Amino acid sequence: MKTAIVTIGDEILIGQIVDTNSAWMAHQLTLAGFEVEEIQSIGDNAQQIKDTIDNVFQRVDVVLMTGGLGPTKDDITKKTLCDYFGTTLVFDDSVLENIKNVVSSFTSLNELTRNQAYVPKDCTVIQNRVGTAPVTWFDHKGKVLVSMPGVPHEMKYIMENEILPRLKQKFEIEAYLKRVFIVKGYTESALAMHIADFEDNLPEGFGLAYLPSLGLMKLRLFVRGEQRLPELNEQVKKLKGLLGEAIVAEKDIVVEKILGERLFEKGLTLATAESCTGGNIAHMITSVAGSSNYFKGSVVSYANETKVNILQVSQEALNRFGAVSEAVAIEMARGAQRVLNVDCSIAITGIAGPDGGTDEKPVGTVWICTTYKDKYVARKYQFGKYRDSNIMRASNAGMLQLLEMVENG
Template sequence: MIAEIITIGDEILVGQTVDTNSAWMARKLKLIGIPIGRIISIADTKKAIVETLDDAMSRADLILITGGLGPTKDDITKHVLTEYFNDELTLYQDISDRIEAYFKSNSRVFLEVNRQQAMLPKNAKIVRNDLGTASGMWFKKDGKDIISMPGVPYEMKGLMEKVILELKEKHQLGDFYHRTVLFQGVPESVLANEIADLENEIRAKKINLSYLPSTGQVKVRLTATSEKEEDIAHYIEEIVSRFPKAFFGYEEDRLEAVIGKILSEQGKTLGTVESCTGGAVAERIVAVSGSSDYYKGSIVSYAYELKEKLVGVSNEDLWKHGAVSEQVITQMAKGGIEKMDVDYCIATSGIAGPTGGTDEKPVGTVWIAIGTRDKVYAKRFNFKQNRKRNIESTVVYALNYLRRVILGLEDEDTKNADI
């Protein structure tokens, strides 16, 4: 079975909205052994939808469509597909009642235009939307499955989970086994070089190995039929053993959640003192449910005077060494421990750019410190020259720095890291 994904929406084509749906759907399909032949974004017009669908039908067995199912006149996907498959719209009263109840429960007026979302193709299989008002539509033609879903990501994901369950029941997709191992702070090229011998063995056994890099992190995924589960487990263990300090989790683990689990188990508390990241570290930490059990809060001290007033940084050191220095970042971490009365404190200070760099401290220079009750670990990181990327990198490296300190993996003599 080969799949293609079609995303519909002018907002995608003009760059107003980023198409994250396709990437998520592609990952889900790969996990059940369905390869993607093509992904395309098109305008919300009858001509574009018909021509693209004709093209996809000539190649793919499964076609997934997102977008264009809203209640307004510019959302024409439902009407075009109904005509394309020689179907007709009919009112699904149960869906109409559910939509009306949904609006009333949210104290919103239920209009006739909203009732129109219950007008759906008579002969298509309707996939109920438990998270919104636009139902999914599952058409079949010439042995092919064509499934249209709303473009709102969380609604699409809810419908897609139902679709995947049914696809697995109806089609012989094979029984695939996947394991993913996560690393932080080791470049993809270094990782690949260090496991080159293993990679040759892995591929010789018909196990697929993929490197999935992101900001500061690399995922290594092994995939094969379930009969090779034992082999995959062995190779995952071997890969982890070669990078014990960089390894932090499996599958969909997140650094902030891994750290939270450790802090909870140890009964320890955490605070953050941020300058260049402006609260971005705190945002990642509180995104974890239950973080209030261990996270006390953040002090965002961007200006010199707030570094002095809020966390007790020396005025002399600020003007002598600058905010982006070992002297200042160390005091920020110490001040955070004292002011917030926490066991650990992450402190960040750097030059995110694109302005503010010097020959001595170019854009991308960041100091990160991890304070404990007894000492402070501090390290200079040299990131790149993109402001957003520098901030993202600082957050990821700061979280992992904390993890390494908590677990006793950090070399306190290392003061500089070229990234």
């Protein structure tokens, strides 16, 4: 069953906001067994909206639209859909009652908000339990168009609780089967070469998607149809045999969560000492719910005096080897372990760029030391020329390096 996603709003086209709705919706639709044929973003223009509907309905069975349903004059989607489907707006008391329930706790009901109770006459109205703009569902010549608000938390609630269940009931769909692997130690091209024979000999209907991130690869093996589960399991077995210890996880998960799960399972605590990453690892780790069970804190020792005064890095090591060195990385890691009284630490010192590099230590040079109780591992990495990517690569590398130590005991 093919679907299209259309997001409406001039603010998307001029870059004022980022369209996160499409990615989330596409992911949920795919998991539910629907094929997302295309995604479009268009402006608040009535003719463009109507032309887009005409165009996408030639290729898909379901069109899901978000945006343009607010109370202000630039929110034209509802009126435009009336024009497109040849109907008119009528006042719906049940929608007004829902609006009163939504707004009663935090604001008064003004005329613009009240006017959102006007809905197209010839459609199915779905109440928006978390917002004031109602959802409209049109059945059109065997196809469906759904118009939802563009506010992300409203759209997500409506999709999960109303739209996806209704679509599943209306259409017959094939199950979408997938297995995800997080892989370390390969670039995208190197990984593709390593598993080329496997990929070339996949059974008909199978697909393999590569999703690279900085320092990690995500592989998604997929096929449609519940009856193909035994085949999928057989291909998973082959792929695992090829990748071996390069597999960090066998599910769609970020590295900071993988590390956190291992630390929690083993009852270990963690701290970071960060120079060139500026606290990014601490931010990533604490973005995971429950991280307070194992993460104790961070010292962002950007300046050398902070390394000396807080982490107790020796001035001798700084003078002799420089801040970006194995010796300083080790002392930072041991200092964080000691000062914050933890089992494990990650210390990073390097040259993120774009300036500060030398012939001996070019931009992208990073030393990472990880500790696990009385053990430590210190490694030198050479990343690229670009600051943002160097920070992310170093962050991921630090967490992977500690994960390796924890798993190996």
